[in-house]
Amino acid sequence: MTDKEKENNRKISKVRVKVEHAISGIKRSRSVKDVLRNTKDGFSDLVMVIACSLHNLRVDHRKKPLKL
Template sequence: MTLCDRAQYVHYLSPGEGGRVHDKKMADEYAQHLPPGSVLRQDLGLLGHAPPGAVVEMPHKKPRKGELTFAQRLYNQLLSPLRVVIEHAHSGIKRLHAIGGTLRLRGEWRRDTVMLVACALHNLRVRSPLRAYSRDKITNQSE
């Protein structure tokens, strides 16, 4: 589990869990104390998780054998571009291809270390001044 900001900078990486552990259980086990008024955008895997003092923004789940109302669909559509930042951060972490595929290293600490290094490299790339380029700089360099 990760916590990141609008710039895709990863502020928190939870310890790795062996096997299949539900997201909600991990969030409760590794509880984060967020500043009051902070906005937490989470997916439906964390249904029922609400840290104290944080505003939780979560999409509406389609009811069984039912449909979402127009207002619920509109809310989900407005929330989607805000939540896509998190998905971009996760794909940035997975650019180190050892994370995206099967990692065949013995020892849980090694797998955790590889994930930590992937997050650190992602944060380095996100904070790099070369990432924030403008179109004018590119055209001037090519001339």
């Protein structure tokens, strides 16, 4: 691979890792991973919105390490 192709792959990898970490954080809610047996219209979308909101709340309020 050329240097330009390698650099392009690095950029893509950085974005992909961030996306994969976000998806894994959302999947901590088991309701997103498991099969939902509720047939109500829009319920699965609501579950996903709630899982994403919980993930964002967890990320926003994560304790930051102390700098010494």
